[in-house]
Amino acid sequence: MVRMDLITLNNGVVMPRLGLGVWQVSDGEAEKAVLTALEQGYRGVDTAKLYHNERGVGRAVHASGLPRDELFVTTKLWNDEHDSDKALRAFDASMDRLGLDVLDLYLIHWPAPRQGKYVQAWRALEKLYAEGRVRAIGVSNFTVEALRRLLDETDVVPAVNQIELHPWLPQRELRAFHAEHGIATEAWSPLGQGRGLLDLPVLAEIGARHGKTAAQVVLRWHLQLGNVVIPKSVTPSRIAENIDVFDFELSPEEMAAVDALDAGRRLGPNPATFG
Numbered sequence: 001m002v003r004m005d006l007i008t009l010n011n012g013v014v015m016p017r018l019g020l021g022v023w024q025v026s027d028g029e030a031e032k033a034v035l036t037a038l039e040q041g042y043r044g045v046d047t048a049k050l051y052h053n054e055r056g057v058g059r060a061v062h063a064s065g066l067p068r069d070e071l072f073v074t075t076k077l078w079n080d081e082h083d084s085d086k087a088l089r090a091f092d093a094s095m096d097r098l099g100l101d102v103l104d105l106y107l108i109h110w111p112a113p114r115q116g117k118y119v120q121a122w123r124a125l126e127k128l129y130a131e132g133r134v135r136a137i138g139v140s141n142f143t144v145e146a147l148r149r150l151l152d153e154t155d156v157v158p159a160v161n162q163i164e165l166h167p168w169l170p171q172r173e174l175r176a177f178h179a180e181h182g183i184a185t186e187a188w189s190p191l192g193q194g195r196g197l198l199d200l201p202v203l204a205e206i207g208a209r210h211g212k213t214a215a216q217v218v219l220r221w222h223l224q225l226g227n228v229v230i231p232k233s234v235t236p237s238r239i240a241e242n243i244d245v246f247d248f249e250l251s252p253e254e255m256a257a258v259d260a261l262d263a264g265r266r267l268g269p270n271p272a273t274f275g
Contacts, residue, residue: 005246007228009159010182013136015105016072017223018243019044021188021230027056033234034060040240046230048076048109049090054097062099073100076109076140077125079275082117087124091133103134107162111139111146112275118146119153126156138162141271144177151181162186164268165227167218167261168197175225186228191215193267202257210248219245221258
């Protein structure tokens with residue numbers, strides 16, 4: 001049987017379906033949060049150069065004592081380093097901060113379409129992948145248009161597209177494109193950034209039927225859609241709560257009730273114009 005907490009990417013690499021995100025977390029806090037998460041059973045961690053906490057993540061990975069092949073570490077290339085040479089140097093710098101020899105997943109953080117250099121950046125990632133320095137490569141915040149350009153002009157299909165995705169913004173068109181091309185959908189801000197989504201009565205009602213919180217209901221919705229999720233928290237109790245979502249299942253009616261929350265509400269920047 002396929003384990004509910006793992007997904008096999010389009011190149012055969014296996015990735016945890018649920019990991020810890022560390023956006024807007026300081027270096028020291030990231031180290032503590034990652035260690036807590038690993039103790040709770042998490043095996044995936046998502047960071048980025050922009051987050052300024054790669055060193056803390058790396059310290060936690062090493063301090064955990066877990067075998068390296070049991071962990072899945074993701075980091076990202078920032079927008080000002082899309083030139084091929086800059087991208088390669090940025091990767092080296094991230095690896096130095098993380099203290100790793102091989103990365104599990106490297107993503108282009110944003111397409112920054114007005115720069116028009118993301119194809120160059122992708123070719124640099126293809127080089128790193130061919131050299132075995134990263135096990136899988138992907139993108140973040142890419143639109144259908146940007147993905148089509150990569151598919152038309154380069155050789156490696158992205159393994160992952162990490163996008164803003166939550167019940168207010170379910171990204172149906174983009175998820176369908178991913179499914180058509182074998183690209184895994186990874187959701188950032190899966191719980192709506194604490195801006196009121198989890199206060200909706202429908203989520204509390206569904207949770208009460210299962211003995212779960214609203215956050216657990218939303219994470220379960222993501223998993224049943226097939227998404228990878230990276231909820232962020234530095235609170236030990238929340239970190240434990242967020243991974244406790246593999247022992248129940250939402251009914252079709254409950255899934256439809258969460259689907260109905262779609263409001264086309266974007267909480268982060270628009271990737272068609274940002275960067």
